[in-house]
Amino acid sequence: MIKYKTPEEVELLRKSSLLVSKTLATVAAAIKPGITTLSLDQLAETCIRDHGGKPAFKGYKGFPFTLCISVNAHVVHGFPSQYEIRDGDIVSVDCGVLMNNYYGDSAFTFPVGLVQPEVMQLLSVTKQSLYKGIEKVVSGGRLGDVSEAIQNHAESFGFGVVRELVGHGIGKNLHEAPEVPNFGRKGSGPKLSDGLVIAIEPMINLGRRNVKQERDGWTISTIDGKPSAHFEHTVAVKGDKADILSSFAEIESELLKQGIEF
Numbered sequence: 001m002i003k004y005k006t007p008e009e010v011e012l013l014r015k016s017s018l019l020v021s022k023t024l025a026t027v028a029a030a031i032k033p034g035i036t037t038l039s040l041d042q043l044a045e046t047c048i049r050d051h052g053g054k055p056a057f058k059g060y061k062g063f064p065f066t067l068c069i070s071v072n073a074h075v076v077h078g079f080p081s082q083y084e085i086r087d088g089d090i091v092s093v094d095c096g097v098l099m100n101n102y103y104g105d106s107a108f109t110f111p112v113g114l115v116q117p118e119v120m121q122l123l124s125v126t127k128q129s130l131y132k133g134i135e136k137v138v139s140g141g142r143l144g145d146v147s148e149a150i151q152n153h154a155e156s157f158g159f160g161v162v163r164e165l166v167g168h169g170i171g172k173n174l175h176e177a178p179e180v181p182n183f184g185r186k187g188s189g190p191k192l193s194d195g196l197v198i199a200i201e202p203m204i205n206l207g208r209r210n211v212k213q214e215r216d217g218w219t220i221s222t223i224d225g226k227p228s229a230h231f232e233h234t235v236a237v238k239g240d241k242a243d244i245l246s247s248f249a250e251i252e253s254e255l256l257k258q259g260i261e262f
């Protein structure tokens, strides 16, 4: 059952989502070759707690960390570790916050150092596909409009759209109805109405769309070993233009300082 949010609830979801965005901007400022993914996790946890939030993923179904950090062929749900980030890596960082009983959820894939041009294109197309989906978040539309827009954009570049994992409704629960697939048919699925809040999160592979689960029981990897990208916003349906509750502005201005723009 879909739980529609009041305008007051949407504002609480915005606060949590913006703390996620601030946390990802902190990661953006710190990420560089030689840093361990575990130290990024610790930075993120400190940032969230200092601002009065709780890491939403820590303890969720037993997940042991604040961030999901998925490097290169890891798609999502990777564990922070002693792995030292290398020049040329792409690093997907997914973060969730619980504050005032409401969740926020957002993800960004960071290129580190000199990344192959085809992989940079994967990042830009995945981010674009998120915004193509968000353009279809209009009251009276259908969820399938969002899904199809994401799929069409990514596949038009020959990339693989992951199907096993999907976006989701979000509110007092991290994952609520409806599921938000990154593939589908225009005009299908639940109707979009004001007060629906969803996390839209395309996971797009450079190669084949197929994925597997690693032995840690969490990490999802591409089956062909090629890189994968992940971008996510928490978004509210509001009339004819989506209200994006999370923001990449601070992340992107941090990256711009490092000469990274895509």
Ligand code: MG
Pocket (backbone or CB within 6 Å): 094, 095, 096, 105, 106, 107, 201, 232
């Ligand atoms: Mg997420």
Ligand code: MG
Pocket (backbone or CB within 6 Å): 105, 106, 167, 168, 199, 201, 232
């Ligand atoms: Mg999510």
